[in-house]
Amino acid sequence: MGETFAVEARDAVKVYGTGVNAITALDHVSVTVSRGEFFTLLGPSGCGKTTLLRCIAGFETPTSGAILLSGQDITEEPPYRRPVNTVFQSYALFPHLTVARNIGFGLEMMGKPKAEIAETVARMLALVRLEEFAARLPQQLSGGQQQRVALARALAPKPQVLLLDEPLSALDLKLRKEMQGELKRLQLETGITFVFVTHDQEEALTMSDRIGVMRAGKLQQVGTPRDIYDRPANRYVADFIGETNFLTGVVEGGAVRLGSGDLVRAALGGQTGTVTLAVRPEQIRVVATNAPGAIPARITGKVYFGTDTHYHFALVDGTEVVARLQSRAQGEDDLPKGVEVGLQFEDSSVQVLGP
Structure with missing residues (x-):
């Protein structure tokens, strides 16, 4: 018998309005979340991620499709009958x-005994490291x-699933x-x-077991953070997750001829014609212009970020290209603007994304 998932959306569609004013917030979304998994829905505002979360919580009902919890169809169940809790952007x-x-x-609303409530509250205070703040x-x-x-x-209340709707967005960076780290620990x-x-x-990459990247109501890719970062399914995912250099060229034999005239080898998978290549900035090395396979380039600027320099x-x-290099110690030679250099990267670091 197959795995019973903690959460499952089956061909979920959510449409607001009718006729020419209709807006499709979820466009046939199917996704599964395993028990005990930290799963992240990632995407820009308006992509449908919060709508899907609200359908799981019961605050919205899909226009069509189904939502399941532990294998049970709860599509029509009201929120209070679902074993889930939600943490919102505003803490409410x-x-x-008191705390x-x-x-x-x-727990009080559930009619739990006072002794059980006191024990659970004490355990929760310890879990979130706020024991000394109980009376505040x-x-x-x-x-x-x-x-x-x-x-x-x-x-x-020990929910089966905890839903978190951008709960950290109101906090400062540090x-x-x-x-x-606290969320992952919890x-x-x-x-x-x-x-x-x-x-x-960054939140998605650092905390998640798996990520679902959304755009315009559709899931673009689901995978581990490394899968999403190293093997993006398309240009949108590559561009949304981290910084990426996009190089356009034409397939020529087993390589791609860039607009600059340089040849780049990549795993083409049978693709022909015009393709787009993606190379992450940290995969690029700066070498001498006469180094084997070097692509000639001129430094047009740099931005210092402390641990590294872009x-x-x-x-x-x-064509513009960005490389992320570890910053040198103070006083060491730096690469000045205007210098001609060569750029190199491993064939395996090149992702072919199609036209």
């Missing part, structure tokens, strides 16, 4: 209740602490990075299935 804590009361509120009110906490309370409140310690929605590629180049036909 009760301002007049402990906020965490235990859902939400306004006495930082944004990161409020987020932890919201997570603890959602985890307290705190957001800290909370990324997911691993509880073993609960997480379905996380974000437009932030160098911008122009090929002989004007």
Whole structure:
């Protein structure tokens, strides 16, 4: 017998409005999430990721298709009858209740015994490392602490699935990075299935077991972070996940002739005619212009990022290329603007994306 998935969307369609005013938010989306998995829906605003999350939560009903939890069709079930909890972008804590009361509120509504509530609240406070804040009110906490309370409140009833709708977007950069680690730790310690929605590629890459990249209501690719990054299914995915250089050329034998006239070898998979190649900036090496296989280029600019420096180049036909090189120690020679160099990269680092 096959695996029973924690979450499954089967050919889900969601259309708002009718006739010429109809907007398709989900366009025949099918996806599965395994038990205990940290699964991320990634894409820009309006791509359908939050609509899918809301269909899983029960806040929206698909126009057609089905939503299943642990193999049970719950498409028409109201939210309160689904074993899921949702953490939103706004934490929605009760301002007049203490941290402990906020965490235990859902359990109180379920009619749990006081002793069980107290035990669960204590365990949740320890899980999110807020034991000393139990008696404080939400306004006495930082944004990161409020987020932890919201997570603890959602985890307290032991949902089968926790849905997270861009919960870190309101935090500053440093705190957001800290909370990324906290979220992954919580997911691993509880073993609960997480379905996380974000437009932030770094969040998706650093936390997820698998990622589903969405665009205009459709799933473009589902895979592990490494699959998505190293083997993007199309140009949209390659461009959305990380920085990418796109080089256009024509297939010539077992290689691609670029507009600059240079030949690049790649696994063409039988493709012919015009193709687009993708090469990540960190895969590019800067070498002498006379090095074997070097592509001539001129440095047009550079941006210092601390640990690395992004160098911008122009090929002989004007095509722009970016390389990410480890920053040199202070006082060492740097590559000045205007210098002619050669660019190299391994054949295996080149992804062929079609026209």
